[in-house]
């Protein structure tokens with residue numbers, strides 16, 4: 637039987653290289669693509685004809701080149717038009733919202749499954765929120781809280797973070813509605829369970845978690861937050877040339893707290909946020925290649941059953957998952 641062709645766009649980047657490595661471990665020989673002329677498939681992200689040729693060759697594309705505000709639209713639109721399943725590593729909420737708003741019909745018509753934000757920020761928060769709130773409704777507040785230490789940002793991550801924090805049109809979900817507009821950032825304390833403990837947070841984190849989770853979490857307010865110390869650590873903004881083994885030394889806890897008539901909480905804890913996100917996108921891409929997901933644009937927790945999917949990632953060593961009983 638023919639093995640599906642999985643293309644990796646942005647194959648020269650830190651994320652792209654890890655995706656290629658993990659796909660090879662699973663027996664795939666991915667099609668390496670990106671703007672670098674030295675790649676087997678050199679394709680500019682803003683060249684519709686070249687992108688069309690690329691996605692015609694592939695069953696699934698894993699989009700790892702960013703910032704997605706610059707690289708995102710032509711590739712996603714062309715994949716939806718040509719019939720190539722799609723996952724991406726975007727953290728940007730506007731890119732992800734654009735996919736849901738603009739590509740849903742095209743993807744459904746052409747039998748294409750698309751799962752944006754299937755990465756660490758965004759994807760893991762969405763999956764954990766799905767697992768924690770499964771079967772719950774009438775929730776008041778769902779908080780997706782990231783505690784990250786030792787993050788060594790790549791050029792792509794740094795460019796994306798700078799852009800996100802400068803953004804004035806932020807997407808939030810309050811009082812049961814998605815809103816777009818200026819939101820004053822604030823510091824709050826989130827009660828992470830041990831060993832992290834209560835931490836000062838940047839709130840809201842302008843990531844795609846809220847765009848993804850509002851699709852299935854039945855809460856009036858959804859917010860993502862990130863530990864404030866993450867951006868004051870010495871290495872965070874000066875690590876563009878860090879070695880991969882140094883990048884692997886980040887530590888994280890992602891915690892979801894759901895409050896309402898009933899409440900619930902859960903968390904994942906691990907090291908190397910890059911690899912955790914890559915395990916998610918590779919597992920997703922393989923499932924898309926196997927035809928497991930129906931046509932349309934889906935959040936990760938809509939595309940896959942959240943807890944079983946997280947358990948598979950846990951089995952791959954991405955993190956450990958705790959879903960204590962509901963209070």
Ligand SMILES: NC(=O)c1ccc[n+]([C@@H]2O[C@H](COP(=O)([O-])OP(=O)(O)OC[C@H]3O[C@@H](n4cnc5c(N)ncnc54)[C@H](OP(=O)(O)O)[C@@H]3O)[C@@H](O)[C@H]2O)c1
Pocket residue numbers: 645646647648649650651652670671672680681682700701702703704706707725726727753755756757758759790791792793796910913
């Ligand atoms: N949501 C998450 O948790 C998460 C996790 C990981 C990554 N990401 C996102 O994924 C993206 C890549 O991150 P990374 O850490 O892999 O960064 P990186 O190591 O700096 O790599 C960036 C990649 O994007 C490519 N690229 C940049 N601008 C491009 C353009 N205009 N056209 C075509 N290709 C372009 C680069 O190609 P060259 O090598 O030719 O420069 C390289 O392959 C970022 O946007 C980051 O925010 C998100």
